[in-house]
Amino acid sequence: MWQQPTSLFTDHYELTMLQASLHSGAAHRPSVFEAFARRLPEGRRYGVLAGTGRILEGLKEFRFGEEQLRFLSDTKVVDATTIKYLENFSFSGNIYGYAEGEIYFPYSPVMIVESTFAEACVLETFVLSALNHDSAIASAASRMIAAAGTRPCIEMGSRRTHEESAVAAARAAIIAGFDSTSNLEGGHRYGLKTVGTAAHSFTLLHDSERAAFQAQVDSMGVGTALLVDTYDVEQGVRTAVEVAGSELGAVRLDSGDLVEQARWVRTLLDDLGNENTRIMVTSDLDEYAIASLQSAPVDSYGVGTSLVTGSGHPTASMVYKLVSRHNDAGEFVDVAKAAKNKVSVGGRKYAVRQLDERGRATEELIGIGEIPETDANDRLLLEQFVVNGEINTDFTAASGVRRAVKRHRDSIKEMPGTSRRLQRGEPVIPTRFINED
Amino acid sequence: MWQQPTSLFTDHYELTMLQASLHSGAAHRPSVFEAFARRLPEGRRYGVLAGTGRILEGLKEFRFGEEQLRFLSDTKVVDATTIKYLENFSFSGNIYGYAEGEIYFPYSPVMIVESTFAEACVLETFVLSALNHDSAIASAASRMIAAAGTRPCIEMGSRRTHEESAVAAARAAIIAGFDSTSNLEGGHRYGLKTVGTAAHSFTLLHDSERAAFQAQVDSMGVGTALLVDTYDVEQGVRTAVEVAGSELGAVRLDSGDLVEQARWVRTLLDDLGNENTRIMVTSDLDEYAIASLQSAPVDSYGVGTSLVTGSGHPTASMVYKLVSRHNDAGEFVDVAKAAKNKVSVGGRKYAVRQLDERGRATEELIGIGEIPETDANDRLLLEQFVVNGEINTDFTAASGVRRAVKRHRDSIKEMPGTSRRLQRGEPVIPTRFINED
Structure with missing residues (x-):
């Protein structure tokens, strides 16, 4: 899938933080990072998670080869100790998250990365790039599918976005229910149905x-x-x-x-x-x-610009925050930033979608600590994608896309009917926090 | 720069058109395609062209290798005759255009591709992806630079956009005057200054x-x-x-x-x-x-989300249109679509930026046929990037970026002062068409 290392899809400061934390010794503290969105785009009733499969594919190639190390060394991005650390870099931790295609809400812990600070820190930019782009497209696409009813939608926006975003956009659109795409590389990489x-x-x-x-x-x-x-x-x-x-x-x-x-x-x-x-x-x-075309005798819709630009919201405003890390005594300590207008909630989360007796979603339950007893219908939302560095390939490539298509269809079925309305409104189910501390 | 073929960054219909035109014989007609934007984003006073260097880099890798051909054949995108044609594909025509970093206006012919229909047709999606994305970012970036005055701006939006778009966005921001970027791959590929x-x-x-x-x-x-x-x-x-x-x-x-x-x-x-x-x-x-921060004692600005999403306009609405092609007599015939609300102007264009005696831009002159006599100050805007398939590497890689930075700075200097206003308005200079026919 990736033919080149993904390790430099990374902000400069991830590596300077790595350097400084190697220096202070804190780099090796077991840590938990969490990706979430503090809000949905204004008026949107739900978000659709996408990008996870691409992250797992890219994670395999997240290595620092000779060429990357020479660049970092020549341009003095980091010091020799850090270069030495990166020579052997390979993610060895655990990654959990909402399955791709899953619906999410504000503060849903859509991805959780557990490893040393060093390993989790350097993944930040790449993880967020994929989640923010792909989720923005999938979220817009899902609304289009709702509007189109039983009429098929075809993704044809490649020319309106960066050539690689176009491939990811085609993939995200299919996950959210599009019938097919014009993008040939999407067909090639992910087995998407292409038309034209x-x-x-x-x-x-x-x-x-x-x-x-x-x-x-x-x-x-x-x-x-x-x-x-x-x-x-x-x-x-x-x-x-x-x-x-x-x-x-x-x-x-x-x-x-x-x-x-x-x-x-x-x-x-x-x-x-x-x-x-x-x-x-x-x-x-x-x-x-x-x-507005639903009453007209139209058989299918080809959608371009507005799809690949997220229909007014080209990025999903996901962030990736350190929520817990070891102290010197080797115990996990929950951490959160206190700065104005950017609240985070510390601690390793669980997430449960509560469903009523008819299987309708009623609440997104997010908590820290032990998962409370759940009803038979309730769904635990976190799956494990990476186990001690081993990537579960069920979530990648063409099979990952097929799985995500099904996940989205099933998740949509659980949602109250108001989720399909285009009018602006609040998230279609509320999020409730439980903090046992 | 590219480590894989770019040939499948292409809409399915480009290849079915190729197949049908090989069948009808029209595939080999000498043709002229033109990329232009019918309008600027609402209220914007100018656009900044970017993406050209990336197109030239990608053009080198626009080949159909075994893997690509197998995909096209297995999925029956095209027939055996077309596969055979693609086996030997390599662009052999001419490409002209506005230099990267140049300011453009509605209908400016920012790229002109001259070759057979077959060769120019299959490039469409890739060319537009690069121009639409990169120009959207450069255009937004240039306004930020105008607002920042002498204070440096730093690009740090990688996490808010697709990981490859992030590299292109960093590149486009630097072209438009940003001081540096957080994106390490941008530093690696293009020699951009990275910070963090x-x-x-x-x-x-x-x-x-x-x-x-x-x-x-x-x-x-x-x-x-x-x-x-x-x-x-x-x-x-x-x-x-x-x-x-x-x-x-x-x-x-x-x-x-x-x-x-x-x-x-x-x-x-x-x-x-x-x-x-x-x-x-x-x-x-x-x-x-x-x-709004200009009166505050701030020394530099880090810009993320709004930069990489084009500050409300994530795509530049460039189109790529057949404007002229041979008839059976071997003569060029100008062509244009007549459908409602999507006007195109047929014919191979020239473009001149008219400047007054003080070197201030007064008009964008676009015409068909012979270039009229120009004043000493006037600037012919079309440069040739590809000569019979040979790519001028001055416009690619790190040297291409440096050249584009200078081009943008020089072009901005020519513009009337109103170009630097953020208020909505008309394009800062008018476009005039001359049609000798």
């Missing part, structure tokens, strides 16, 4: 729209989707049907008033005898546009 | 704030920056000065009301005899927060 037919340039390349449609049908068969809005939409639809006949798979609309257009294009297709030809729409859709 | 000291976790790791400061100073010297807001800021400053003495390099404030806090922390530092200790602030800054 043609753009306007293909029509413009040929001497006429008819010639372009003919070329496409000749090569891809009549089941393809023809893009009918390069010139005049009505003429485009008529030409498409003339060229492909009654078995034409779909027409795609990419501009104009899609609601109105879908209506008369549907009528026109039906009049021409193409009742089975589907209508796909793809112009700057977000969850609100999708909702 | 410590986070709250470092303080929490130790048994007291004093112990943590002592550890940091022991390891990094008194010139380091101490983070003083983990517990009580006033006590933090006093402890920092006690531990490091009068030569303490800086204190960092990361929470609370930064304007008010910077004032009294400055007074406190001065009273303690630390007139030379700088104040760095880092809490959720964007260009507006930076502007």
Whole structure:
């Protein structure tokens, strides 16, 4: 999956902290770091966790090879003692967390890293990059799926975001329920279903729209989707049907008033005898546009920009905080920052999703210490992904994605119906803290 | 730079278009594609082009190796004829464009790709991913630099965006005038200056704030920056000065009301005899927060989330359009889509920045055909990056970044003073089209 070390996807200060703590000796204190979001984006009712599988894949490559060490040494980022420590670096601790695809709420401990301070500290930037990006996309995607109901959504935003973010975005979209993606590398790495037919340039390349449609049908068969809005939409639809006949798979609309257009294009297709030809729409859709198209005769949605930019919230505001560490007596001490407007809760957490007798989520229970007795329906949310440095590969690659798709579908089913509303509101279930101390 | 092929950072439909055009024969028509933005983000007065160097670096690796071809073949993305074509794929055309760091406006032809349809078509997604992401970041960064005046800005948003976007964002920020970045991979790949000291976790790791400061100073010297807001800021400053003495390099404030806090922390530092200790602030800054801090005694700004998410505009809305291609007679024909609300202008463009006698930009002139006579001051904006497939490496890697930094600085100097205003407005100079046809 990764063809290069991931170890320099790291903020400079992680390594200077490592250096200073090696110097003070505190680097080796057993520590617990926790990733969580203090809040959801304004008005959002839930978040969708994604990125975990990518973190586990990247963790395998989180090594400092000759090239990385030479860079750190030449540019004097750290001293010789630290370089020596990094030479042998390999994460040997435990990682727990919410399964990928799981729904989360403010303060849900979505990832817990237990190891020495040194080992957990240097992972911070990479862990947060993956969680913040991928969860932002999955959270937006899940709302689009809610808005689309039973109509399939196709991810096609690669060109609107960094080329590697595009791969991760395709993966996150599929986890949240998208049917497929345009991103080929996503297909290659994660076995995602990829789709696509043609753009306007293909029509413009040929001497006429008819010639372009003919070329496409000749090569891809009549089941393809023809893009009918390069010139005049009505003429485009008529030409498409003339060229492909009654078995034409779909027409795609990419501009104009899609609601109105879908209506008369549907009528026109039906009049021409193409009742089975589907209508796909793809112009700057977000969850609100999708909702407004629900009454229109549309068969599928292609979503680009708003998906890969998290529909107004391109990052998930997850943080990664030291919550507990050994003191000199070798006992764990809970720690938390006290600075204004950035509250953290110290201590190693557990998390339980409380469900009522019908299996409906009622509360996110987060606590420190012993897990209280739970009802039969309640779900413990923390799974273990890494055991003494050993990565559970069930959570990685294509199988990890399939597992996450199922996790998200199952988690959504548990949520109260209000979770599917697009209107702004509070988190759909409340979070309750229990602190035994 | 790239350790793996970039060829699958591509939308599925680019390859199905390739297949259908190989079938129709149009694949080999000489073609001109153009990348441009139809608009700037609302209220923005200029955009900053970035991503070009990364495209050129990726172009070298835009090959279809065994693994890529097997994927395309196994998943039936394209047919055997197309696989055969891709086996030997290597871009052999010409690429022109605005230099990286250059300012652009709506319809500026920021990149022009001349080759066969086949070769230019398959590059679309990768080209747009790099331009859209990197230009969004550079454009936001440039406004932050304007707001910061002579005070240095430090990029530290890696954790808020995908780990590879983070590297590209660091690079784009430096191009737009940032002093340095926290991103180590950015330092490694592009020779960017990296900086960093410590986070709250470092303080929490130790048994007291004093112990943590002592550890940091022991390891990094008194010139380091101490983070003083983990517990009580006033006590933090006093402890920092006690531990490091009068030569303490800086204190960092990361929470609370930064304007008010910077004032009294400055007074406190001065009273303690630390007139030379700088104040760095880092809490959720964007260009507006930076502007509001200009009257406060702050020495540098660390910028994270808002930078890497383009300060509200995470993508630059660049498109890549076929504007001209051969007909059967072997003559170039200008082409453009006619669909509603998505106007394109056909034809191979030139671009000139018109400057008055004092070297101030007055107009962006974009035309088709012969370039009109220009005044001595006017600047032709298109440079050639690729000549018959040969990449000019001056525009890549660390030297490319240095060149782009200079280009941006010089371009900004030419702009009217209003370009530096944060208020919403029209593009700072108008774009004029000349069409000789």
